[in-house]
Amino acid sequence: AQSVTQLDSQVPVFEEAPVELRCNYSSSVSVYLFWYVQYPNQGLQLLLKYLSGSTLVESINGFEAEFNKSQTSFHLRKPSVHISDTAEYFCAVTEDTGRRALTFGSGTRLQVQP
């Protein structure tokens, strides 16, 4: 069975500072990895995904994540955050078996302060 651990429930950071949100997963087979963002009172929006190929993936709004198979991690980073990045971030994994059931972590609340 697969599982996801997000090590930090809350990450407070000042505007324009760098940030890293940590995600570790457990699975016995090949996986696909995702980061989703959830703004207050909204559903989930896909931020970025790792399916295959380059282990470094980027989003259109400056976030990036690196798939590290040996450490079973998929940490999310941004070199300079904005107030508008304040949201809940969820890491998710699904096994490369054809099913599309995602297993989510418990989420990390990113709070960007001015």
Add this chain to the structure above:
Amino acid sequence: ETGVTQSPTHLIKTRGQQVTLRCSSQSGHNTVSWYQQALGQGPQFIFQYYREEENGRGNFPPRFSGLQFPNYSSELNVNALELDDSALYLCASSLPVGANVLTFGAGSRLTVL
């Protein structure tokens, strides 16, 4: 291209009642999944439908059931509501082949009193 739409957005029920939540998938998507997100937690997989049949189920009791219609829209039904069923219910649609990329709706927030 329309996204995933869910209704109702909010509803309040009492313990023991039954509820039906509805979802219209994104244009071109024929697979629908449902997730339960309790307050302060990550979403948990309930089940998935493809070609009007259940195609995978998470660790939820039989009182959680669903339907998918020929136009790929879907319903989630919950019988004998319990207080712990209070949550945000998220619907997601996807293509049947290729990468496992889900498009989520904004959710239906259910409160059970």
